[in-house]
Amino acid sequence: MILDPINSITSINFYKKAAGQTLGRAFLYLGYLGILFSIVFLVFLKTRVWPSLEGTFQWLETNIPTVTYSKGRLATPTNEKVTVRHPKINEVAFTIDTSRSDLVTAQMLADEKVSAYVTSNALYIQQPGGKVEVYDFSKVPSTETKVFDAKFYRELSHSLRVLLYPIGFLAAFALFAVWKLAATLFYSLIALLINGVSEGGLPYTTLFKLSVYAQTLVIAVQCILLLVPAQVPQFTLLATIATTVYLWLAIKKNASLQPQAV
Numbered sequence: 001m002i003l004d005p006i007n008s009i010t011s012i013n014f015y016k017k018a019a020g021q022t023l024g025r026a027f028l029y030l031g032y033l034g035i036l037f038s039i040v041f042l043v044f045l046k047t048r049v050w051p052s053l054e055g056t057f058q059w060l061e062t063n064i065p066t067v068t069y070s071k072g073r074l075a076t077p078t079n080e081k082v083t084v085r086h087p088k089i090n091e092v093a094f095t096i097d098t099s100r101s102d103l104v105t106a107q108m109l110a111d112e113k114v115s116a117y118v119t120s121n122a123l124y125i126q127q128p129g130g131k132v133e134v135y136d137f138s139k140v141p142s143t144e145t146k147v148f149d150a151k152f153y154r155e156l157s158h159s160l161r162v163l164l165y166p167i168g169f170l171a172a173f174a175l176f177a178v179w180k181l182a183a184t185l186f187y188s189l190i191a192l193l194i195n196g197v198s199e200g201g202l203p204y205t206t207l208f209k210l211s212v213y214a215q216t217l218v219i220a221v222q223c224i225l226l227l228v229p230a231q232v233p234q235f236t237l238l239a240t241i242a243t244t245v246y247l248w249l250a251i252k253k254n255a256s257l258q259p260q261a262v
Contacts, residue, residue, distance in 0.1 A: 200255035
């Protein structure tokens with residue numbers, strides 16, 4: 001099982017063994033690939049996602065004034081109007097003005113060139129199409145006083161880091177399982193077509209198992225692309241062609257083992 005991914009990519013003869021395995025082992029292999037993909041996804045989170053998130057939290061610590069929530073209203077130490085913009089993400093820009101309680105319009109957001117506006121009693125967020133979503137603080141059920149300061153953002157950053165990797169692993173595995181099971185069903189239909197045209201005589205369960213293993217090369221490339229900041233033009237088309245070629249070779253190899261009709 002450990003070396004099956006390598007064998008699936010490098011040896012067409014391996015598909016004779018794959019065809020003879022049980023359907024349960026094919027699903028087990030798909031789960032094994034899911035674990036490997038999820039581990040690679042964790043590396044992606046560690047090297048490419050978390051540094052950006054960590055930088056954002058550090059930016060919040062140093063640029064956002066201390067905000068205190070109490071009894072449905074927000075306040076800052078000076079109640080002065082402050083506009084902050086993320087140094088790398090242009091879309092992240094908002095104004096904090098706790099001296100204001102009047103309605104904020106879409107035109108005001110456009111004039112300030114921000115996507116959100118925080119007043120003493122509400123949060124206004126610009127939505128696509130010019131609509132402004134309003135969140136009234138007076139409707140928040142909590143009555144306790146909360147302070148959003150540098151310590152809060154540091155603790156939030158730590159909590160997110162603790163949760164990010166286990167949640168990321170489970171989410172990646174679940175997504176992979178659904179994604180590749182659907183892909184296997186798709187490729188099994190292609191395998192049926194190849195099997196019919198070539199008169200391979202293989203049953204559908206065998207074709208389904210071959211469809212699982214035939215995707216290994218594409219999955220390996222997808223793992224690499226998670227870690228390397230590169231794009232492959234027409235990747236979906238190339239992936240379909242590559243998997244179909246593996247299927248054709250695998251069906252041809254196994255068809256030659258079938259007893260010939262007299």
